[in-house]
Amino acid sequence: MNHTNTISGDSTDRVDGRDKVTGTAKYTAEIPLPNLVYGVLVGSTIAKGVIKKIDTSAAEKAAGVISVITHKNSTKLFGLKKSKTAKKLDLGLRVFHSKDIVFNGQPIALVVADRLEQAQYAASLVKCTYEQAPHTTDFGTHLDQARPSSSKWLSDTKRGDVTAWSNAPFKVDQAYTTPQEVHNPMEMHSTTAIWEGDEKLTVYDKNHAVQDIRDTLAKALKLEKEQVVVNSEFIGGGFGSGLRVWPHTFAAIIAAKMLKRPVKVSVTRPQMFTMTGYRPATAQKVSIGATKDGKIVGIKHEAIGQTSEYEEFAESVTGITKMLYACPNLETNYKVLPLTYSTPIWMRAPGEATGSFALETAMDELAYSLNMDPVQLRKKNYAETHPDDNKPWSSNHLTECLIKAARQFDWEARKPEPRSSSDRDWWVGTGMAVGSWGAWRAPATARAVLDSKGNLLIQSATSDMGPGTSTTMVKIASDASGIPMGKIRFELGKSNLPPSPGQGGSVTVASVGSAVYDICTEIKQKLLDIAVETLGETYKEAKIEDVFLINGKMGIKGKPASLVTFADLMEKKNITEVEATKTSSSGEEGGKYAFYSFGAHFAEVYVHKYTGAVRVTRFVSCVDAGRIMNNKTASSQISGAVVMGIGMALMEEQHMDHQHGRLVANDFAGYHIPVQADVPNIEVIFVDKADPYLNKMGAKGLGEIGLIGAAAAIGNAVFHATGKRVRNLPITPDKLI
């Protein structure tokens, strides 16, 4: 690929930062609409069975109540009518279309009232009786009931001699578990549905894949895509929870259709734990064999992931083991265990976050059994090419990540023996781990309009769930076009904008960024075409590479006389703006190389000798995500991922009462995520070297990479501090006393 490498990478403030902190930016649930009414969902209080009787009479009589919708009176939607259709269209729970209860907290009624408070109160008056059926919620005691995943895109791998690990002189053979985690973005999910007749639906919905959501809704409602508009302009975090249509969205659509007026349904914080997905628990086994000089001979990685009984969710828990280290002999195996829960969903670094915890903890254990430095062990087993198919890496700077992070961390000063360092009542330890995440690119389209005053509008139906996509796109456009950032506006979050992938899998910059980059070139080309046509000699031989835009003018490098204002150019053609739309996708390079981002994490922890409390006191991450488009937002994104890694390592865990099959402590008092006091200064370093093949900017994804390996680095540091290996996350104080 012609690698132009012109994006500066400088730190740039968020273009929407002021709007967000001053409240000017309206998030989904804040959008004011005339004639709007409020729906509140009532959840089931059993895990499994059928609804025997649902009594809504008291709720219906309560002040302000307009309607109570249940499976008995709900308008039926095409896609949810039959379970076969719902399954085929991947619609999830058939909310209000069945009397079956498949998980505890499942929405069984929607109370709609003039005011939110009225709906909340009336919701508490809905009474329901059930015929209960036995539920299965205990992941740990039902592992033998796991079954192979039916996923088409996941596969188990056998490479070489799968028993090789067991015959090696040094080996690790351990079991690891990670608990159910919940996304819990700051902004809670909400949908407002507005019907115009039966033909046109507009939804304001918190999601980060407006066109995927639109497509799903169109299919579910048997409408054309053009009849459905999905808007999600500002998003207060998502982490994957906004990648599919959830029951509250269907509930809002049903209610708005029945009542013929806009209905808003917002999910409460406790409902965020049952109605909008979560990261499934895993049980894993990792076995690694190595020679005495630390060369890996074979690996076996088995994983079981939790799913629901009404759908299968599968993720690539063992994926990282297939590619991270040079290893001729490998076996990976992934199964799913259906339990009486709602269905999980992608949560930041899905699969890899949990898989890397097991793999990278096992690598640390191997390093100790070899009496070898864990950094050296990683370097020793660096894979020169992708171990599965020997494809060359498009770029792989993992070793540089290790070197740079280790230097910044002062890893050399480390005494390797566990329990070798303490400070007053605290054991002090350091640990490291590495991670990797596929660098993908999907086709994306951008439309651009340049007016005669030099204002550039760029549109694409992507999302910005927090990483700063709007800012990065404006920056790419500015660097690619020469037009200052202040004159560029990037519009996103609306399904009727040009096609773009949903924000997930760290694809946005590589995909949408490419489209933005290309459309800027296209605009330049159009201006050039006009100049060639209307200005005669000066531009006749001009090459697009030599053309630049500056201060509302176009010119040719080295020819000051060529400068011409956009206004003059457009006037010559009697137009007021130049417009272009273009789709960008990867070329043939896509098949030739293995594309991945890489990262190395180093952590220092203090562990209290008496109480078992763990504090992360230092954290250094070095990331190879190709060229960095905007240092400021990129660093923030890695820091944020590391904070999630601290949560994953030390505190995040959703508990279940197995007797009732109901989550317990599903709120922010019971489910802990890190607070400021848990987060040290996180030092983020970027290799910042362009990937030559993924796109013209040289950027690889960095949404997930900061999390992958972070929990293992902390766990490994805890082992170094205390000599205690905790293989079951989270590492709460009780596991260390």
Add this chain to the structure above:
Amino acid sequence: MKLFQYHRPTDTQSALDLFQKNEGAQYIAGATNLLDLMKKDIVAPDHLIDISRLPLNSIQNGPLGVTIGALALNSDVAMHQIITQQYPLVAQALLAGASPQLRNMATVGGNILQRTRCPYFYDIAMPCNKRQPGSGCGAKEGFNRMSAIFGASDSCVAVHPSDLCVALAALDATITVKSAKQERIIDFKDFHRLPGNTPEKDNILEKGELITSITIPKNNFTKFHNYMKVRDRASYAFALVSVAVAFEIKDSVILDARIALGGVAHKPWRAYEAEAYLKGKSDSENSFKAAAALVVKEAKPLTHNAFKVKMAEQTVLAAMLAIFN
């Protein structure tokens, strides 16, 4: 949330009268707990009597000790010179609780009266004898990692969530309460109760009685004291175990010792036996170790909270040792 009527008296007598006059009344001050309970349909008062305008927020030294008005804010108490200089254990405990935003709203009286944070109490779809007598205890056979290891009963294994109360228990505070009929003074150790068969009653306050102040007697603990809290994250979490310790020591001999624990029982838990053991002993690690072992001698853990026994013992020891390090 059910509709309610809101009253805002400006003097104590009016507040007491309003309570008498209105069936289903409840006092409200900082609302940092009550509002949650109302939102979750755990309590549904018909009348809310907002006492936050009553003149009950002074902090004053008297002949017996310091008297803190029931409406003094947690944040103000924690920063008050009398408290930081003469009762630093109280300031330490206060600052270990909640967040600055909550402490700016929460009152001392409300802190003493806050309900348990047992998750079964907070979910009306689950059984809980404290919330709904006779419905059973969900935690006992369910998720009981946070539950009590001392003084629990078959009907309730909940713990009292306060940090402040652990310090007040250790310092033998007294609580002054007022009703339309009378004023009475209750010893802190008698105020909260164990669940027994009536876990719905957290304390011995009678209907309509209002806490007006607490008094902490003068003491000689300013030099040797510590509040240590163990939780699942560094801040803003309820205690797994918390410990208040205070000593009066002369020439390395312990003249008086106080040990109270939080997060382990239905009330702030005083370790009287360990305190008695320490009196007259030297301030050595061996004395502390023996005392810490005595603290947990009678512990009765459940399925998920056995760790609290060891954690309580070690935290008591650590809290004591840290005073001298």
